[in-house]
Amino acid sequence: MTTLTLSGVAVGCGRIYLLLVLLSVCIMSSNGNDVLKMLESDGDTTGGVKEAAQFLRGGNDVEKISESFPTLVEEGITFSRTISLLPDGSSFDLQFDGQCQNEDAYGNNDCHYDWGDTIGAKYSIMVTEELDASATIQGKFKIDHFVPWEFLCKVCGEPCVLEIPIIQLERAIEMPPCPIVVGEMSDTVDEWIGNHSPTDGTIPTHIVGDVYVTDSSGIELIHATVNVFVK
Numbered sequence: 001m002t003t004l005t006l007s008g009v010a011v012g013c014g015r016i017y018l019l020l021v022l023l024s025v026c027i028m029s030s031n032g033n034d035v036l037k038m039l040e041s042d043g044d045t046t047g048g049v050k051e052a053a054q055f056l057r058g059g060n061d062v063e064k065i066s067e068s069f070p071t072l073v074e075e076g077i078t079f080s081r082t083i084s085l086l087p088d089g090s091s092f093d094l095q096f097d098g099q100c101q102n103e104d105a106y107g108n109n110d111c112h113y114d115w116g117d118t119i120g121a122k123y124s125i126m127v128t129e130e131l132d133a134s135a136t137i138q139g140k141f142k143i144d145h146f147v148p149w150e151f152l153c154k155v156c157g158e159p160c161v162l163e164i165p166i167i168q169l170e171r172a173i174e175m176p177p178c179p180i181v182v183g184e185m186s187d188t189v190d191e192w193i194g195n196h197s198p199t200d201g202t203i204p205t206h207i208v209g210d211v212y213v214t215d216s217s218g219i220e221l222i223h224a225t226v227n228v229f230v231k
Contacts, residue, residue: 076114077193078229081106085223087128092222094123115196124186131180133157134216141209141226155213156180197231204231 083106086092093107097120100108113119133154141149143165153160156178162171206229213222 074112074114075197075231076112076117077119078112078231080110080227082225083223084225085220087221089126089128091126092123093125094121096121113193115194118190118192120188120190122186122188124184126184127180127182129215129221130182131155131178131215133178135180135221136214138212138214139209140212141207144206145208149207149209204229206230 081094083092096108096111099113099117099119100111102108102110107123133156135155136152137155137160138152139150139162143149147165149165151160151162153173154175156176158175159172160175162173164170206227208227209225211222211224211226212220214220
């Protein structure tokens with residue numbers, strides 16, 4: 001298991017978002033044909049997993065959903081996010097290094113990096129409620145619309161381990177010590193995405209889903225939707 005440490009603190013949403021972008025590349029990193037063979041040999045009697053493999057191969061028997069991978073997406077990593085819930089009085093700002101088309105109240109959005117680029121970003125968050133180890137951050141995702149992927153971690157006190165399906169790969173994010181106190185915090189990150197697509201662009205990957213932060217009483221504090229395309 002590899003541990004990815006981003007210096008500083010913050011609730012964790014910025015870290016999770018940036019790591020999801022990088023993990024999309026990891027999902028492609030094992031040989032693409034091996035992944036498809038694993039899918040096609042799966043014993044799932046419903047046929048959903050085998051349909052996923054056929055979908056990825058471009059088989060004619062499975063109708064492709066146009067939103068699953070837009071034809072205009074360029075080679076590289078393309079990603080966006082929507083923040084639909086933040087606590088009153090709090091703020092979140094994520095800025096990338098000039099690779100994004102749009103900007104909203106939460107920073108840069110609709111971003112694209114070519115192979116060989118380094119993702120440079122800075123994010124800050126204003127925390128209005130103290131959080132301890134009973135608060136959680138949860139993700140619910142679909143890979144290429146077929147493969148479910150979920151994680152549930154504490155927002156502080158221990159690493160958040162993300163176990164990637166299919167290729168059985170683990171990545172860990174070093175979370176801040178508990179408690180996370182009220183106040184403003186920030187961090188920066190620079191991550192190189194590699195010189196070329198792990199599958200030479202022949203097997204694109206799409207990850208879409210939601211990230212939630214919930215306090216100790218079960219009240220949802222943050223809700224964000226993440227959309228990542230790798231080609």
